[in-house]
Amino acid sequence: MENERTVLVVDDDAKLRSLLKDFLQGExxxxRTAADGLEALAAVRAQRPSIIVxxxxxxxxxxxxxxxxxxxTSQVPIIMLTARDDEVxxxxxxxxxxxxxxxxPFSLRELAARMKAILRRTEGMSGKFAGEGADQNPSADDSLQYGELRLNSRLHTAELQGRPLTLTPIEFSMLELFMRHxxxxxxxxxILDATHGFAFEGYERTIDAHIRNLRKKIEQDTHAPKYIQTVYGIGYRFGGGNSGGEHDV
Incomplete structure (x- = not known):
């Protein structure tokens, strides 16, 4: 697949675009590059990149x-760059x-590591990078079900009540982690370590944002979640006190 290792770099700083292009080509x-938001949208439509910076x-x-x-229209992975250390x-x-x-400013090596970590969680990406064949026949270990949720890790599909869910790579990885445990x-x-491939203090709150997004997609009532429970002062768990996940906690 010719675009499996294509990154679209979008930044209005020409020097930074050039720096990132040279470094990532070396990796x-x-x-592909874009200098503003309109160019970026056109590039996404025309080039279908694997990931966007x-x-x-x-x-x-x-x-x-x-x-x-x-x-x-797309669940292509996106890494956002910001010049301000602003939580909002x-x-x-x-x-x-x-x-x-x-x-x-950020480390170029860190950016490359994050790009690879995110793409490892997209459909079949780890096998393609390693040169492995893509076996599309799911096994029992690939298929998970909890209540009305179904997930297949090999096919990278998720369903709720028989309806397909549109999940970002991080959301899919997070849901798979919860459903396996x-x-x-x-x-x-x-959760950061399991979904991003690295974990360090200062980025934990990103998990809260992803949890909120995932709840919007799988919970009937995000204020009384059936699947993803908050354990105050600690973190999160999947499901309540019953294996079918059919009742609120």
Whole structure:
């Protein structure tokens, strides 16, 4: 698949675009660039990148609006870049569908590591990167069911009451973690490690934003969730006191 290693870098800073392009090409990525939000949307439609690195502050359309519009038609992974260490900006980006964020200035190696970690959780990506064959026949270990939720990790599909769910890679990875370990309590750093491939203090609140997004997609009442329970002072667990997840806690 010719675009499986394609990244779209969107930033109005020409020097940063050039720096990121040179570095990521050295990491064996195909790199496309855009200088503003309108160029970014056109590039997403035309080039269908594997992942987007998206600046928050840009002319014409800012990163928040670009992310919002991309999420209307695509679940391509998005890493948001922000020049301000502002919790509101970061959480807003995550709330509308960004998978991760980095605050400028950032380490190029860290950016590359995060890109790879997110793509490892997209459909069949780890096997493709390793040169493995893609076996599309799901096994029992690939299929999970809890209450009215069904998930298949090999086919990267999730359903609620028989209806397909549209999940970002991080949301899918998070749901798979919970469904494989019902009743187990996970703190935020554990969820970060499982879903992002790394965990460190200061990014735990990103989990709260992803949890809110996931609840909107699977819970009938987000204020009285049936599936994803908050364990106050610790983190989250999946399901209540019964294995079928049919009753609120």
């Amino acid at each position: 064996h990525w195909q790199v 998206l600046d928050l502050m840009m002319p014409k359309l800012d990163g928040i609006e670009v992310c919002r519009r991309v999420r209307q 900006d970061k959480l807003l980006g995550l709330e509308i569908g960004a998978d991760d964020y980095l605050v400028k 019902p009743q187990q309590v996970f703190n935020r750093l554990q």
